[in-house]
Amino acid sequence: MALDAQGGLTSAHVRLVASALGVSVRTVRRWVEAARREGRTGPLSRAHFAVTPHVRGLLAVWGGNVAAVHRELVAEARAAGDPEAVPSLATLQRAVARDLSAGERAGLRGGEAARRRYDVYGKRPPTHRNACWEGDHKRIPVRVDLEGSAVCPWVTWFIDVATKAIVGVALTPHQPARDAVLAALRTGISRQDPYGPFGGLPGVVRVDRGKEFLCRTVERALGAFAVPVDGLPAYKPYRKGTVEALNGAVEEMLLVSLPGYTHRARPAEAYRPDAVEDLLPYPDFVKVLLDWVEWWNTEHHPEGLDDGLTPLAAWEADPTPVENVAEERLVFFALEDDGRQRKITTKGISWRRRFYVGEWMAGKVGMKVRLRYLPHYDGQIEVFATEEWGRYLGTAYLAEAATLEQRRALSSVREKKARQLKADLKAAEKLRRSRYTATTTAAAPRPRRTVTSSEAQAEIVRSRGVDLAARALPDLIPPREPPASWARPVVRPRRPAGPQTDAGQAGDGGPSGGADVRDDSGER
Numbered sequence: 137m138a139l140d141a142q143g144g145l146t147s148a149h150v151r152l153v154a155s156a157l158g159v160s161v162r163t164v165r166r167w168v169e170a171a172r173r174e175g176r177t178g179p180l181s182r183a184h185f186a187v188t189p190h191v192r193g194l195l196a197v198w199g200g201n202v203a204a205v206h207r208e209l210v211a212e213a214r215a216a217g218d219p220e221a222v223p224s225l226a227t228l229q230r231a232v233a234r235d236l237s238a239g240e241r242a243g244l245r246g247g248e249a250a251r252r253r254y255d256v257y258g259k260r261p262p263t264h265r266n267a268c269w270e271g272d273h274k275r276i277p278v279r280v281d282l283e284g285s286a287v288c289p290w291v292t293w294f295i296d297v298a299t300k301a302i303v304g305v306a307l308t309p310h311q312p313a314r315d316a317v318l319a320a321l322r323t324g325i326s327r328q329d330p331y332g333p334f335g336g337l338p339g340v341v342r343v344d345r346g347k348e349f350l351c352r353t354v355e356r357a358l359g360a361f362a363v364p365v366d367g368l369p370a371y372k373p374y375r376k377g378t379v380e381a382l383n384g385a386v387e388e389m390l391l392v393s394l395p396g397y398t399h400r401a402r403p404a405e406a407y408r409p410d411a412v413e414d415l416l417p418y419p420d421f422v423k424v425l426l427d428w429v430e431w432w433n434t435e436h437h438p439e440g441l442d443d444g445l446t447p448l449a450a451w452e453a454d455p456t457p458v459e460n461v462a463e464e465r466l467v468f469f470a471l472e473d474d475g476r477q478r479k480i481t482t483k484g485i486s487w488r489r490r491f492y493v494g495e496w497m498a499g500k501v502g503m504k505v506r507l508r509y510l511p512h513y514d515g516q517i518e519v520f521a522t523e524e525w526g527r528y529l530g531t532a533y534l535a536e537a538a539t540l541e542q543r544r545a546l547s548s549v550r551e552k553k554a555r556q557l558k559a560d561l562k563a564a565e566k567l568r569r570s571r572y573t574a575t576t577t578a579a580a581p582r583p584r585r586t587v588t589s590s591e592a593q594a595e596i597v598r599s600r601g602v603d604l605a606a607r608a609l610p611d612l613i614p615p616r617e618p619p620a621s622w623a624r625p626v627v628r629p630r631r632p633a634g635p636q637t638d639a640g641q642a643g644d645g646g647p648s649g650g651a652d653v654r655d656d657s658g659e660r
Contacts, residue, residue, distance in 0.1 A: 137171050185223045189237040195232070200244035202229050248371070257374050260297075264456035268297045269338040271304075271326065271349060273312055276425075277387065279396035281415040282309050283544065288398070289388075289418070291425065292316040294324045294341070296334065297378050299454065300438045301447035302429050303334045307422050314351045315511040321357070322469050325461055332420040334433070334451060336458035337361050345370040353511060357469055361461065385438075392426045394421075467518070467528055471508035477522055480502055485519065485532055492517055492532035505529065 139145040145168075147161075154164045171177050187195075192471025198204040206225045213222045223231075232241070243251030271294040279286040287309045294304040295378070306316045327335035341363060343349035350367050358365055368375040374454065391397055396415045416424070432438075433447045441450050478485055480503045484493035487507060504522040515534055521527040538546070572581035 137168070137177065140168060140172070150157075155310065167561045185227050185231045187231050191228075191232075192236075195236075195244050200241055202232055207226045232614070249275065252374070257377075263298045265301075265451055265454040266336050266456065266458060268342055269303060270297055270342045270376040271295075271320070272344065272376065272379045272383060273316075273346065274383045274386070275311075275347070276391060277398040278391050278394050278421065279398060279409065279415055280309075280418050280421045281412050281420045283540070284412060285416060286396070286409070287418075288413050290316070292320045293379070293382070293429075294320055295341075295379050295382055296338075296447075296451075299447050299450040301334045301433050301451050302382070302442060304331075305426065305429055307425065309418060312348060313512050314348045314353045315513060316467070317348050317354050318357055318494035318511070321354075322466060325361075325469070326463065326466055327458075327460055328463060333448075336460055337363055340364050340366050342366045342368060342376050344373070344376065353472060360468070385432075386425075386428065390425070394424070398411050438651050464528070468508065471518060472511055474509065474517075477504050477506060484535055485517070487517060488514060490514070491535045493535050494519070494530050494532040496530035497532070511575055 145503045149159055150168075157164075165175075184404065191209075194205040194208050195202070198208070203225060206222070206228050209222045209228075210219065213219045236244075237254070239251045239254030242254055269293070274291050274293075276291055279288055289307055289309050290312045292306045292308070292312050293302055295302050304320040304322070306312070306320035306323065308316050321341075323331050325335055325337060327333060341358060343365060345367055345385050346573055347426070348354070355365055361422060373380045387399075392400070394416065396410050398409075435446060437444045437446055441447070445453065480497055480500050482501055484491040484497065485505065485507070487509075505519050508518045508520065509516075515537070517532050519528055519529045519532055545641045573583040573584055575581050620649070
């Protein structure tokens, strides 16, 4: 068109364009004529139905069901008296497929997690060992035997992003707290047997928004070594993809083969969990998982490592120096400070109304000490000297710990009380909630059980008999006369308020007959 406007368009130009685009010369001349006549250089645009904000809102309401949205649009058009304004179902389906991406349609059906599967994620550049650790909790879908009860343990672990080596692991038979995070970090930092050769101080620890990872105790423990904690945004697991891939790998490569695996495919009959006698004991399960961690570090070839190396080989091939921490400095790690001075007595050290003793306390009665302890664990404490803060004295253990039989009997009593309370609350919920009959028409439902007025009044009277707040009558006993020695308020008669005359307002001292009128501060 530029050549045509300048008068330089020739047949050679037309043939060259036709040959380059793979069309005939006649087609190119027709394009040029359409451009001269209509001013367009592309195909004719046909009018088609587009997805409006109203349609998007209906798609969100109906979970991406296009047929339901079409029925809704038809009903609205009939109510407005214009049924021809709604496109056909096929037209609406084509518009949704054209105007909404696959991720948007999946998000309307399954939410944010479904939409995220269609996103493209960048990959962080490769780093060196100990540049970054990623940590996470994982609930193990395997039932194990813990003192006769079936529980699903949790694992807390940290993995080195550069070498894919699992540096620290800690397991708990219940949902973990900050003590599990500190225990896993301590095994990761220490390079002594059996934790080495991986370890040292990381450059940064990347975690999610879990309160156990972002608590003050973990921040203070890592902050003492100048290691920052990078708290990632919530509900974005792809930001720490290395540890998330580890969570999926352990289930596919180990947990699926263990007895008591809860995600195993079952027949159509009712689900019957394995008996406790057939489950792995908790110590055996811990050993199985730790053996798998060792296999992962020394024999497995995870994706993402150059030349198909194992994590151990990748760690040893990395020339980056490792910053080690002396074991005596790790004594303070993962421990909280009691913050008080205590004294060793003949019964030991008193902490939380319990006494702790140790063999090293002989001859040290009267010595002032300070304590440090593991969070959520009161079976033992670590004792340090007060005059030389930081000098480690030893470990003190609970003097009178309950036996296994006593703890089992206590647990049985507590479970019985919990079941009784649950039954009472369930019965109270049945009484509180009214049940109604099923309806087949647009009518108000009827109560299933009809209560008579006498039954309702009797139950109200019984509830008042046990309700202490209703029985507290403040006017039942009148107050006594106060003693004569008490000061009583004096009621002074008020003077009738009359209209002020001009003469009274113009007097020497105002309404008090010439005296100064002062307020509480003494000013006139």
